[in-house]
Amino acid sequence: MKYWSYLAAKLMAAVALAFWLHRCVQFAFPIPPKNRYGYRPSLFLQDMGFTFAILGVWLVATGLFALVIWDQRRRCRTCLRRLRMPITLGSWSNMMMFGRPQTAWICPYGHGTLKRDDVQLDVQLGAFSTSSWEPHGDDIWKELESCGSREK
Ligand SMILES: [Zn+2]
DSSP states (O other), rough: OHHHHHHHHHHHHHHHHHHHHHHHHHHHHHOOOOOOOOOOSSSSSTOHHHHHHHHHHHHHHHHHHHHHHHHHTTBTTOOOBOOEEEEEEOOOTTTTHOOOOEEEEOOSSSSEEEEEEEOOOHHHTTTTTTTEEOOOOOOOOHHHHHHHHHHO
């Protein structure tokens, strides 16, 4: 819940910033006079400077949303800290035997691990389809003991 609330807060901040930029561009350009039919024509697609300024606002807003999503994907689901220590799992040369290579990031406080496939299938299947979050238990010694029992 904390993870999704943080994403919603960042998205709302990005929307507010984009809306503020849009309003700044609207105030920067003069209001056109009424035409003979009694209404004010829109500046968009009529005034080149205004149209390019709106294009710039749209590009900045798109970049903000992409930055918010990119940053959120690399955060711990429990404590919201940035995930660290990326390691590569698997092997490209033995991909058919052991599966696709992955990159794993861990929370510095041990809350979990994010694994993401290095094969770029996410372009076709969606960005969230190839990454998985695995929460760790509270007792690190229990996990270490289970690792030792697997080797026997
Ligand atoms: Zn954490």
